[in-house]
Amino acid sequence: GIQVEQSPPDLILQEGANSTLRCNFxxxxxxxxxxxxxxxxxxxxxxYIPSGTKQNGRLSATTVATERYSLLYISSxxxxxxxxxxxAVKGRGGSEKLVFGKGTKLTVNP
Amino acid sequence: DTEVTQTPKHLVMGMTNKKSxxxxxxxxxxxxxxxxxxxxxxxxxxxxxxxxxxxxxxSVPSRFSPECPNSSLLNLHLHALQxxxxxxxxxxxxxxxxxxxxxxxxxxxxxxxxxxxx
Numbered sequence: 001g002i003q004v005e006q007s008p009p010d011l012i013l014q015e016g017a018n019s020t021l022r023c024n025f026x027x028x029x030x031x032x033x034x035x036x037x038x039x040x041x042x043x044x045x046x047x048y049i050p051s052g053t054k055q056n057g058r059l060s061a062t063t064v065a066t067e068r069y070s071l072l073y074i075s076s077x078x079x080x081x082x083x084x085x086x087x088a089v090k091g092r093g094g095s096e097k098l099v100f101g102k103g104t105k106l107t108v109n110p
Numbered sequence: 111d112t113e114v115t116q117t118p119k120h121l122v123m124g125m126t127n128k129k130s131x132x133x134x135x136x137x138x139x140x141x142x143x144x145x146x147x148x149x150x151x152x153x154x155x156x157x158x159x160x161x162x163x164x165x166x167x168x169s170v171p172s173r174f175s176p177e178c179p180n181s182s183l184l185n186l187h188l189h190a191l192q193x194x195x196x197x198x199x200x201x202x203x204x205x206x207x208x209x210x211x212x213x214x215x216x217x218x219x220x221x222x223x224x225x226x227x228x
Contacts, residue, residue: 031215041198043153043219086152090215096207097166098217100152 002027002091006101013077013108021072021104023087031090031098032063034072038083046072046085077108113137114220116201122226125191131223133184133201141165141207142184143217144176145200153200159184160207191227198222 003026013019023032034046047054051065058077063070074081084103090096114135123129133142141160145153158166159178173195175187184201200222206214 033216035217035219041147041200041222041224043200043202045216045218048213048216097155097158097168098215100154102152 002089002099004087004089004099004101006087006104008104010105015077015079015108015110017077018075019077021085023070023101025068025089028092029089030092032070033088034061035086036083079108079110082106082108114201114203114218116220116223118223120224122228124228128189131186131199133220134182135203136182137203139203139205140181141204142178143202144186145202147198147200158207193227196226198224
């Protein structure tokens with residue numbers, strides 16, 4: 001099945017810093033979603049982005065489908081951005097389930 | 111506030127107990143999901159219901175029994191669980207499910223039910 005790798009596994013920032021999280025996948029995808037899981041376990045969908053670029057406030061994402069990667073940008077980070085960021089993909093023609101990466105744990109210090 | 115509501119938020123049960131987790135959504139979504147998440151791991155898919163029919167069962171042990179009484183409700187019945195079943199159980203929904211659904215596959219998660227099996 002499709003493989004998903006996220007990097008870095010852990011990231012520590014000072015408030016106000018910018019960061020880039022990466023998601024590599026092993027096959028063509030027709031569905032890619034970024035999620036943020038807060039320290040209490042709530043998973044929030046950030047972007048549905050199988051290709052192209054989207055922006056939502058301080059967050060933006062770019063997926064280059066032909067090169068099999070996606071990037072999540074966080075600008076001017078805040079302590080509330082802390083948590084785990086997951087990338088999840090669904091391969092074309094394969095299993096219908098969304099495959100999650102192992103996540104990037106982000107800690108933003110005040 | 112999440113639009114997918116899960117109850118209870120916390121559950122402690124013995125290995126001989128029978129309990130149920132409940133999930134409700136009123137967004138008109140036709141696909142509902144159960145995920146299991148262990149600490150420091152990504153969510154793992156357990157079951158998918160599409161139009162109230164079970165469409166995916168990820169070889170989950172029979173001590174977990176899903177039920178979809180209607181398009182808004184999803185239950186997970188628990189019986190004879192083991193301590194290793196302790197985890198965060200997440201419910202999610204999406205407008206539709208399947209390879210051709212595109213953006214209609216976008217998942218909305220509930221806040222989860224944290225289960226401890228003694």
